[in-house]
Amino acid sequence: MEEFTVIDVVEGDDTKIDDSKNGQKAALPLPPPTEIPMDEFTVIDVVEGDDTKIEDNNKNRQESAPELKPPTDEDGNLDKWLFPIRPNVGNKGSKLKVFVNFIKMHFPEKLTLYEHEVKYSILLRGKESGKDKIPLYSSLEKRSLMIEAFNNVVKSAKSLKMPHYYYDGGNVLISTTPVASDSEEVLIANNVVGVVSVSFKIGLPRKLVVDIKSLLNSSNTISFESRCNEMRRLEFITSSVIANEAQCVMNGNFFKSSFELFKIGERFELRTGVFKSLRIIIGSENVNPDRWHLALNIDVKRAPFYTPQNVVNYLLEEFGLSTLETKKRWAPSEISTMQRKLIGLKVKASNTKFVWKIEDVIGKNALEEKFFCEEFDEEISVDKYFRQKYCIKLRYPYLPLVKNKRCTFPMEILDVVPNQKVPNKKLDENALSSVIRLSSITPFKRKCETLEKVSDLGLLKGQRLARDTGIHHTEELMTVTARVLDSFNILHGRDSKNQYVSHVTRSQWDMRNKELFNTARIDNWAVINFSDVATGDLKRFLKNLICKASECGIKISSSWSVFEDKAEKNPHSLESLFQNLVDHKVTYALCILPNTKDWFRGFLKYLSETKYGVITQCILKKTVIKATRDRNPDTLYFNLALKVNSKNGGVNNEVSQESDVIRTWMRPGVMFMGIDVNHPGNAGIKSDSKNAADLEPSVIGVVANCGKSVSDYRMQCRLQSSRQEQLDSVVFKEIVLWFLEKYEKKNGVLPESLIVYRDGVSESQFKMVVSSEVKVFKSAFEQIKENYSPKLTVIVVTKRHSAKFFKTNINSHTHVQEQNIPSGTVIDTVIVSPFLYDFYLCGHHGLLGTSRVLRYIVLHDDNKFDSDDIQMLTYALCFTYQKCTRAVSLPSPVYHAHHVATRGKELFLAAIREKGDKNVKLEEIEMKLKIREKVSNGMFWA
Template identity: 30%
Template sequence: MATRKMTYPPEGLNVTDFVKRPSLGREGREIRVRANFFEITSLPEANIHHYDVTITPQVPPLLNRKVYQVFEKSNCNNKAVFDGRKNIFTCERLSFEDSATFDITLPEDDGSTSTRRQPRVFKVKIKKVNEINMEELQRFLDGKAQCSSNVLTAIMALDVLIRHKPSMQYVTVSRSFYTREGSRNLSGGVEAWQGYYQSARPTPGKMMINIDLCATAFYESGPLVNVVVKMLGKQHPDDLRRGINERERAKLEKELKNLKIRVTHRGEKNAKRRYRISKITPQDAQRTKFDDADGHKMDVASYFQKNYKRLTYPHLPCIVVKTDNFLPLEVCEVIEGQRHFRKLNEKQTADMIKFTCQQPNIRANKIKMGFDTLNYRHNEQMNKFNMEVLNEMATVRARVLPTPTINYHPSSKDATFIPRDGVWNLRYKKVVTGATLGSWSVLVFGSEREYSAHSVQNFVRELVTTCSDTGMNISNKNPPILHANPQGNVEESLKQAWIRAGNAAKSKPQLILCILPNTGIQLYGSIKCAGDTVIGVVTQCIQGRHMLKAGKQYCANVCLKINVKLGGTNSFLAPNQNPFLHEKPSILMGADVTHPPHGSNRPSIAALCASMDSRASRYAASIRQQASRTEIISDLADMVKDMLKTFYQTSGKKPERILFYRDGVSEGQFEQVLNEEIKAVKSACHSLDPKYSPTITFIIVQKRHHARFFPIDKKDSDRTGNCYPGTLVETDIVHPVEFDFYLQSQAGLQGTCRPTHYHVLYDENEFTPDSLQTLSYNLCYIYARCTRVVSLVPPVYYAHLVCSRARFHIRGDNFSEESSTEGDEVAFGAVKPELLKVMYFM
């Protein structure tokens, strides 16, 4: 397949507000991979007509599409495509003038949630907005024009065009559509559906369609009684004959609220009408009463026996629809295609991971099947718009970057080595700087019957030996051991452990090692909240089952965490592998924002982590709360100032250069980030000293995208079938002119690796592609808590960990999904200042 030569915009032509790609990198071994992008070989040549559509009364997109279908048959003749909300795009002018209003009647059996018997009448108001110049889109792709609003609308029109037909045929969520074919039961009345994601993407010289697999959870359809059996963890509908208890009723009410159902007791015609569950009756069908047509009190079970049939499950409650209309569970069916928005439980999550975890060759084949299902070639709308798509995945140029050399303590065997396939072990290796641990205690959450003194002491002995062998100095090898009730006062138990540690060692406690009986989030969260925000001591949690095994490999992993939590350093890159940090005093920063669960008004949490030495092995953190669901970091200037001060206190130097990696920002927010967050970084520097102006490079790091790479040659794939760590793509599927690249730095574990997308917004340090790509890749080898290369740069990884930890800093919370949806008045505890200077979050 012929490849298009990369063209760059002429010097001086301002085609982007962000950094232009300076050139292409050369480091590494050149290979070819397939990427899940399909080239659009023919774009609409004529202008596309853009219309604004308003449908009243307002209804959800699914019903909007039904209204549009009726409108289309009489007015558009397949010349138009609709986004389900506000936009219509046509390849020819519509027959009316610039605006018109139509009355559209939907028949009674439209499948809406309405219970009206009469057909519904909608007003469809259409108004011409603009004509989209497609020639300007091509000039943008060729690097000869800016990304104007016309270009963005053109890309949106192509997106709507490829989505229009699937949206009419399948269950659609944003840019993905789902089919029940090949679905998997996830237990609890929930099933996983396979989906296909598609998006029109601008790339150098051409438009492409990114197609990927996706999956999401749906409620099982069918008889509501069968779904209830699964939700309550029963084996058979007969298990419900005696009714349910109050706890089960409350669980059901929460699970079933807003679920759409149809009834089966009133014939075919009424089966098309849909209802939405509002609640569940507190009593069963025999005791739930209402006034009949004659004004007499009657219970639901008797009413159904008199008018329809005797109920099989009279001891079950009824569902309530509309205004106190009661329906027995057994006459209801759950309608297919309803998404499950609630958080999946542990088992459901594990089953979903198995369902979505596809080996690269299987994923590639399924993507090809998705392409065939989309059937662009026989898409009437795309043919009318003169749009054609190549039916083969793009073959893309890539490079495999060289593996860096990692350094441990000079006394180690193989103190300096090059890892193979992105993985290594700690055998015969010592950490670079071993922390000293003298004042500590062990807090066992469980009775001595569950965890005997012998098993706890055996584990402590193995952990102490492993930590000593790995280079830590454990001056107190017999810490006091305490037992506590997992359901008791966790904060008080930790305080007692803290006191015992201090008394035993006659010095300030450094660590409390906690043994946990289960993986429950409640106990873990309470420990972290008390340790981080109340007592100010490092905590290390251990699962009881791992403690009983006392495995050396497990102890080595725990040692890595404890060492950095106490101020030690595990490994580092030699100066020639990390010149950016060694040539001048320089600081790496990583920022992330985490948002509360769906439906909650709690604050969002912003975290900033920054390196504290020229080896980028020690980090400090800064945390802030901000308005719920706000992505831009509102207090970034103060957070940066905190980090710059800590860097100066730690190293005695002011950073002359800042390399800032920012996670979690979508493309639509790039400009806002450029205007606000980079300004905040500069403001922080000037507030410390008006003359202090370090050079700044600002990079967006994205993991939420759908680009995947598949090796073509077997010698370019690892044992999992993935590309090797260090596979980098900076041509063919990247931005037409801006400085971005995809880097798959991690080794494959299971499934298909997701590369990380790095996009440079601002660059005063004048990085070459090679210098930035190599630095970003090399850093992924010195993530402190494991002995394998990770998928994104450590400063961002650490910021993500800090955000996750901050979820547990709410006083008195139970850290469950239910608590997270309550009121927004919460008391976040602040992490103790001394902990923020060490890597307490590991």
Template identity: 25%
Template sequence: MGKMKISGSPSGGGPPVNADKFPIRSAFGNGGRRVTLWTNYFALNVDPKPTWKYSLEVSKHGVDAASEGKGTGAGAAKAGKVAGAAKAPQPEVKSKKRFKIIELALKELLKLQDPNIRLASEFKQQVISSKKLKLPKDNVVVVQLADASRPELWDVKIFEQENGHPDLSALVEYLKTMKDAGNEEQFPKFAAEIDALNVVLSHTTRADPDCASVGSSRFFATNAERIESMPLGESGAQILRGYFQSVRPATRRLLLNANATYGVFRRPGNVGKLLEDFGMARMMEVPFETCEATKDNGIKFFNEDTIKVYDSQLKTLGKNLRHAPLQVKIPKHGNRQEQKVFMTAAGFCTIRDGGDKRNKPIPGEIRPLFHKCKLDNGFDYRNPDGVSFFLKKPEQKSRSDTVPPPPPGLQYDTHVSVRNHFRKKYGFDPNLNLPVINVGKPERPNYVPAELVEIERDQPIKTRLSGTDQRAIISFACRKPQENAQSIMTKARDLLRLNDNPFLKSFGVEVGEGLVTVEGRELSPPTLSHRDHNNDFVDTTPTDGGWRMTGRKVAKQGSRISKWNYLYFVQDPRGSILAFVEFMATKMDIDIDKKPMSPSGIKLGRSGTTVEKAMANLAVAGAQLVIVYLPSKDTATYNNIKELGDCVHGIHTVCVTHKIDPRDNVEGYYTSVGLKVNLKFGGASHVMKKDTTIIGEGKTMVVGYDVTHPTNLGLGAGDNAPSIAALVASVDKDLSQWPGSVWAMRATEEMLDEQLQKHFKKRLVHWRTQAANAKALPGNIIIFRDGVSEGQFKQVLDKELPLIRAACTEMYPPKMQPKITLVVSVKRHQTRFYPTDVEHATKSGSPKEGTVVDRGVTSVRYWDFFLQAHASIQGTARPAHYTVLLDEIFRASYGKKAADALEKLTHDMCYMYGRATRAVSICPPAYYADLLCTRARAHNAGLFEGVDAPGGAAPQKPGATPAKTVPEGSATGGPAPLGSTPQKGPWGSSTPTKVGPSGATLAEAAPEEKKKAIELLRIVHRRLENFMYYV
């Protein structure tokens, strides 16, 4: 295994000359009570037979794949032309079409081979063969792909990769010896071989037409006999339970990790039926007495509150329809039989159709006209009566060509309503209760009645879910650990074809039957200290991962809060607010004045003032804290308040709900919010009684940093939003205060940029200013890097570590550089553990809090461990996974006990999360960095919400309707021009963050504006930058 290279001392003196990257594990940990656990892995037996790997390239017949660009297509087939059809760019080959092309090509390729040859593929870009292949002429297989309208010829080029032989023998040998001479810093090891095994293991399931695959490792049954699903009421989607699998190397063996997984899919079937199930007809049948008359010719519309609810729901459905693969039924007409053509949805017909991204006219294009209709009750959307497209006369391609006459009763070169078009041409009368579906593009629409559109099955979707749907998913996914383990042993093995599969055996692969058992250890919780009524420190011993603060005060008061006030929207919560403040002052000993700045707070809303005005006035009056009483959970209002408090005025804010009512059992709620208040003002919730780790020496700073990318924002939302990086650091040995820095990066960048150096230096400067540190810099720095995959570990060392070193070089004398240990913390992984004995289980059935596993499913060569520090209340507990990328501290200080020291430190820190009275699942530096990223997204909600309008006002409609049938800015859903002064709801602006002089949102902005957009990230007010405002 090679010699360990350790030098230097634990408390400064410069970094070791031969410090290890990817350090060798000095020894396994031994601390704690031993326990035997099952884990969700199966033994993987591999007979290392020779295998071959080939690459695949797909292109249109006769077009070289390397030079093929995005050509143009003719839109729908001639037979399938529907309202407003227009030419559109040909999309690149991917997804289901690519799958089908490669599937056909492999069948043709097998015809050239010996009968016993087997092929495995992920149906994207590679194929694994059990023997060397005989390739066709020019290495190209030509296949014909046909749907109901037209055949297509495609070329699939097959070529052997330069290193085309995955060396399974070398992989098996490495696992036995753990020696890979000359490649010690390569990570992960044998990636090509592991990838080949994953392709082989997933091929049978992926080729199953009754199974949907998502990514490289997740599979969902979709046929009626095996599907595990639940409809989601507010998004028009459904949640499916499926199963994950991935090959993992461990000490002296290979393992197959399998777990239950969940995915959101479009609900398949007829779109008209889906909308009717959703309640469209009910929306249209709201009696007029519930509506308000307008000055616009006496036509009546839904009132503002009704519009807000229905428009939000329709907007969600429309977004989730975008990019959906569809089958469109073309009714029988003339001599043509009924046909079904494959198309892609752009969403519902809206009054913005036919314009560019800024809703400007497109040269050479004639926009649709929009009319008042049954669906025009304040919505953007139009039914078949509410939109007319331009029926252009077909061009005569040659003199002998005959231009077909227009459908009876229609004329060329005029605008025709979708309803009239389908009635006259097809004899089909559309449902006027339903919006029209655009199967073209927003800028070149192609309209079809909803009843003629079918959503294909097996379509995963990335969308922002409502709170109701999120709770439904949690309920569906939350199962007892034993239920999950049982389904992995039965349903997962069936779906993934792991039982006696001849195809796997042909590649020399077999999967063991039972779950693997591993050895774990249960670590004891640390003893915490609070203050009692005499201000003496008293011991608090956690039980079942938590503790109560009854009879206990915070360990350290924050700065005095002498000026505070509260805001509310409806009913004055004065009694509840004062009871809460009284509790903080007397029970928790938080240093806050018991009286607000004004006796009755400040009312917001229609009869009151806006939150902007209220916060501005409070800032002038010197308010330090504002408590905001929200009548219900409202993300947009919350974001607005945090932006105003944190960034604009530099005032700490806390939002509370009806749970603050003193008639309820409020001690837990009061404590939770009170802890946040104390942290915001520099206090400490609790401290370690006697810290025996390296932290207790007072010379070690702990850092956490993370990057969040603009994912899961819904289709069309935040398409060009920036990534957000956040860095937090401790300020002393108490590990109570974690101020931080935040900045924006380009969404395409995975690793942190040069700003890491600047912000790391800021944290060092702040450490030095603390009285407890006597103006000294830390001798040790322990860093927890969150949110990177194993494939990025080496990039962290190669790209981010040098920036951290550079920051230290600026701050320290040349020969006094700090020692650094860098650990990656990962929460999003698929490893789970199950108790084999009820004595070692929590009430929920998960392992006990403090369970650590560093063998069995880990590698002896690398230093990693799993830690479940928390007690899971429900569902199956997910441990955090920690991997040491660099160590200059622990092995030098603790030698063979280094693993125990790091595990204990990490475990103890999980009890130091200041917002809770329970241990948390991942160490606080990583947790706080994630919180800071989340807060930065709240400050800049407009960058991540696309064109959605937050707040309580009716959504704005940028753009212009060319028909001029609706007055601009009217209550009917007419447009307000981009860049105009936005209307405001009762608590502020109703529009998202704008970028550039055009006033467009980031999703709409021109390229030059997008380049500058990441510079517009809201920055926290300098008054709060060294406080934990984000908790």
């Protein structure tokens, strides 16, 4: 399995109510409650290995189809449309019929809806509250809470007649019939959900007639913005049935209790949900049809949630029941384990209705922790308080207490509330492995499960919404004629006079007994053994690695230095170790680590790459043992040799120049650039100082091929404001100028074309890319040289979409590896956007689960690519990733940029650890993150 996609909804800050009186410590005050808090959730799609190849029987290129008419404003003007229009439909490749998880929708020509403004007031424990200040809830969770409260009221209010409605959790209600009369508003009685009491007032109806016929007329001059507004209303009303039945509704994902559920140990459960999105699609294999179509994109989702149960049960797997009942003293390491498992959980005390979040596990137990209780007018222990106040005799009085901001509670009186997503960092190795395995759904099974979920949407012909409104969909998945592009052969060999071609089969190639394209030479190197791996095993491993590297053409000296160090327990001793390496003129160090402690590895990389200029490669102890004891470890050694070569300035492979597209674009004069932004997780570093960064910053990772060859990349990583996807204009301009100067220095000329692959951008940010980032490129061109204006193409790479493709001739007996669509499958008709120049491409051969097909959107194109050329070039870049001998799912510039942004985050966290002050200014940290030149002359992040 190559990778999996994780979609995270970010949780906001928590706001608590202060119950303490007169500055005294409260006697177990009642924390902010909620009945069923809706936490963020993670949808995990296991993505799926690397791909197959089908021969291209269609060698004759057809004439280009006429241009697609772009959307206009109400006056028919094109000036406001920023994006290039699809020039034609591609023709290269052999045709392949595939199912796609889109279902055709049918609407009446005109649909009447009613939009109401919803006003609401929130009472927090009887007091008026601002609507943005609900304790424990982020803005997304607050929206879910409001939907839950509204639905509860509608169900209990018999006088309300709303057979079909959708409330967005804010101020908009869409319904098929008017709720209020023409002259009065409707006041809905209070509904209590946990800590929050909400009253709603539904405003006067505004009649809306959605002209479906005009909406889908490709020659109509309806503005793009107007179409978006109409689509939003249609999305609402088509979600009305499933949204009002699901227990969790977030970002188009609906989780119902009736859907399949998998237990993962005692603490977690993997729940099944369905994703739904209404889209305007071309609906035809002609690039310019007279009428577009509406379709539902439906997909099966899996997400890990906490199992609702008593908090003590969360510790059973780790400690066992007898230990929890009898142990009286807990070591700091054991309390640390409890903190790791419990902090962040939303819980409800059995003696109250209130919900709160565990913020810490303290060292004291219920017998030791005491406080002054006003009710009993004495200092009292937690254990005695519960016996006297609630007649509860604690079963586990010696367990450490948990607390929120001010209050401490025994674990055994707390229950974990339902519908809480498990943050990824809370999944241990076994749980994560189970989540990946259970989320890895084969194509045939995913197709069947998708069809099973169709009826839950309530939109089938004959179901109530269809009868009342005429809105319904078909029961079959749409079919699309895809094309399978030819694979590319691979160049290897030491120089231009001695290059050989490896032929690709099922998107992979065999490099046994063949030299790499451009090989490195390592004369002075060392091994740092941080583990207790046996000397004999280590020596045997190193000799085998040198031998395998030699077969690939990599020249590694047969003598090396060995440094034994237990610096894992004292990271700062690494300073003297690396100084010793520098004194011995060591340029490359192989580091044997005992485990996968991220902080230690990050600190090691920080010192080696930014302070001492030593290239490092980390290998786990278990990998060394596996390599020395396996009967056939050649593949393991070869994969290590690939990394050794690319880290030390070598290039493992290039794409053969046999294709016109490759000869035209993968040559000197063309620069490829990849851009990604790494954002902090939910628990990013928070600062106490207003002068410092309030949050852990986002990291920009950029790579460009300004090295020895087309596939030899250099990198830049920079910090910017937390969670900001838009690139800082000043910083990004500096990066572009740095790469242009680097390219000119290496090649003697500036590039004549620049092709950029941009990751991490949502559809709502496309305008930002064109209006801001393209402008930065143009400004950099003007600054570096007068009248310099290279042709720029910007392509957004989208991983987080829900389109899935299935072969039409598979069944439950088909071998898993044969169920996935082949590598090189491209789709640029029927389901693509009528407004954008987009296409779907599967770059790899899926070995596990359902292959993830990436969506590419061309947002700027001075090079005037036709569909075939941009698709073939993008596919070719999937063959130039340097860490393996197979095509991967992402074009290599994007893949490298992802690793660079991740490395930048590691270096930042290590710099903070070294500084020991989380309030340090970002400018100071960024000065410490500059990579030493000795390291940066190769793809050291590989």
